[in-house]
Structure formats: structure tokens, C-alpha cells
Amino acid sequence: MKEIEKKDKGQTTTRRKFLKSTVAGVGAAAVAAPMLFNIRTAKAATTTWRIQTSWGGGIGLEIFNDWCNGIVEKTGGELAFKPFAAKAVVGDWQLFDAVTHGVLEAMNPFTLYWAGRMPASVFFSSYPLGPRQNQEWDVFYYALGGLEIARKEFAKHNMYYVGPIHHGPNIIHSKIPIRSIEDFKGRKMRVPGGMVAELFSAAGAKTTLLPGSEIFPALEKGTIDVADFVGPAINYALGFHQVTKYISMGPAGYMSIYQPVDLMDLTVGMKTWNALSPKMKQFVEMEVKSYSIEHFTKIQKADQEAWKKFEDAGTVVTRLSEEDVAAFTELAVPLWYKWANKDKTAAQVFKIQLDYMMSGSLGYVTPDMIKGQKLKWS
DSSP states (O other): OOOHHHTHHHHHHHHHHHHHHHHHHHHHHHHHHHHHHHOEEEEEEEEEEEEEEOSHHHHHHHHEEEEEEEEHHHHHHEEEEEEOOOTTSSSSSHHHHHHHHTTSSSSEOHHHGTTTGGGGGSSOOOOOSSOOOOOHHHHHHTTTOOOOOHHHHHHHEEEEEEEEEEOOOEEEEEESOSSGGGTTOOOOOEEEEHHHHHHHHTTTEEEEEOOGGHHHHHHHHOOOOOEEESOOOHHHHTHHHHOOEEEEOOOOOOOSSTTTTEEEEEEEEEEHHHTTTTHHHHHHHOOOOOOOOHHHHHHHHHHHHHHHHHHHTTOOOEEEEEHHHHHHHHHHHHHHHHHTTTSSSHHHHHHHHHHHHHHHTTTOOOOGGGGOOOOSSS
């Protein structure tokens, strides 16, 4: 060996450097591997979170269940999500209290459901004629401070808001054709509450608040004759084509003027959240971001297939005009300020979004549109 080293000292030095760098690389990979593939921090019993979603069936529930069932493997057995469909443990409107008081460890609701308890939540999901594209909401949450504000607001209720989850725009099903703002007058209409309910009331509809799981029977019995709910794939799976004949949307390229980016979220009880290791907290936050993309894209794919099913079922799609959008905007702007002025946090969130909508990036709102409107807090 010494003789070889003498003959080619330079080659031996190179080999030594290579071996050192290889060993260092293997060591670094061994350290990094737990973060990438197995983040279990200790050989302890698996922690299981019971998580109820607002999805009662269809592709939304399927995607949610698949996601939850894959968590235990991703965490090397340290954390598991046990999924429950809508109403499986508590009713939709009881989810907030169920997580606050530990009946469930976490929830996956439509964030807008908490408008009555938390005015700012109206601005934690899309609202009439507000920000209109998914990326605009990601900018709000992950670049303009929205995530930090949401977490502070939910912390007041002993919960940790992990992050938003995209699913797509909401659409309107009806038993009669709706082709203009005038056609909403006098109609018995299901809405999710908050500003959306007030908008359609201002347009003349007789609104009622119902969770998604109760829409089909209400349409079937005639308790309502118009209903807002999520997108084509979910609504077809829920059988809305059996009890309505029409779908109403905004102008071409604008499926929904009132909730174009309806957001869900993952929210966890604060005690449950604080029991996680820092590494596991980071994992869950990153996983929610990843799941949001998966959830959104899979639902959009299913929506494309659902449109053909609605067509085969004889469903007729109608669209509002740009004039109707202008009329709804006139009704919506005062409602923006009404809800923003309910408390300081709501005003703070809305001001961030308003500035963004008035910026050169979007231009949805002009000074003339908000003339005479004021915020109590600025």
C-alpha cells in the first residue's frame, strides 16, 4: 500500500478527499432523512387526532379521507389523523365548540361558517366581489400577513389556525332559471351566512342558513327553491341534479360572483397543537399547504367530468351579465364596510385586501366605487 502511495501520491490524496466528502455526504443525508421521509421524534405511542370535515360525501370527502389516512406513514407513526365526515360526531355548526372543548382534536370546515362568532372570518374566505383568484388569497395569507392575523384571532378561542385549504368557486342551483339579478327577488334561497346572505337579501331573496348536508332534503321538500353550494363534482354527487334543473353562474370566466374562492381550513385545538414537537408542527403546516394544492386540483379535475353528467341529466346553465355584476357590486361595497366595521380585526384584514384590490396588480376597486365609505379603524 505504501509503495502505491509513493507512486501516485496525488491520486491517493484525491481518493482520500473523495472518501471524506462521501462519508460527510452520507452523514448529512442520514441527518436529513428523518426530516424528509420519517420525522418521528421518539419511539412513543402514536398520537391520533380526530378530525371532522364539512364534506358529507363525494370527491371532497374521498380526498379528505385519503389525505388523513396517509399521515401516519408520513410521520413514521408519530401522528395519525382519524377522519370523520360531516355530522359524524357533531353538526357542522357545532364544530367550533367541539374543537375548543376537546370533543375533536381538529376540524376541516368552511371558514366562513364562523362569521357570527368571528366577524373577521368573513374576510378569511372569499366574499362578494372581493379577491377573485386562488393565488390572490395565497398572497394575502402567506405574504401580506393574513396567516398571522387568522392565528391570533383563532387563538382567542383556544384554537390554532394551521392554514387555508382551496377547493374552488361556489355555484347556484335553482328550480327556476336565474338569468339576472332581478330573478333572485322573492326566491327562497339557501346561503352559508355572513355577507353572502346579506348580499342576496339585498337583491330581494328570502335567505336561510343551512349546512351543506341539509340542502338536498330542503330542495326536495320545497323548503327552498334556490341553493348555493360548492362546485359541480360535489353537488352532482349530492344529487342536486335530481331536485333542480338550473345552474346559475357569473359571466364567462367568472363562475361565482359571491364566493369565487371558497376556502376551507385546518384548525386544531390549542392544547392539542402545543403537545406537538416543533418538528411535527412544521410538518403539519407544510402538509396543509401541500394538501391545499392536491385538494383543489383533484376537485377541479372532477368538476370537468361532472359538467358532462349535468348536461346528460338535462341541467341548463345560465349566466349573469356584466351589468348584473355591476349591480351586485353596488350592493356589495356597503356590506364590505359594514362587516369590516364590526371589530378592529375585521377592519385590519379588510384594509389589507382593499389595498391589494386597488393596487396596480388587481384594479378590482377604484376610488369612485368606495366614495363615502369609511373604516372605524385604520
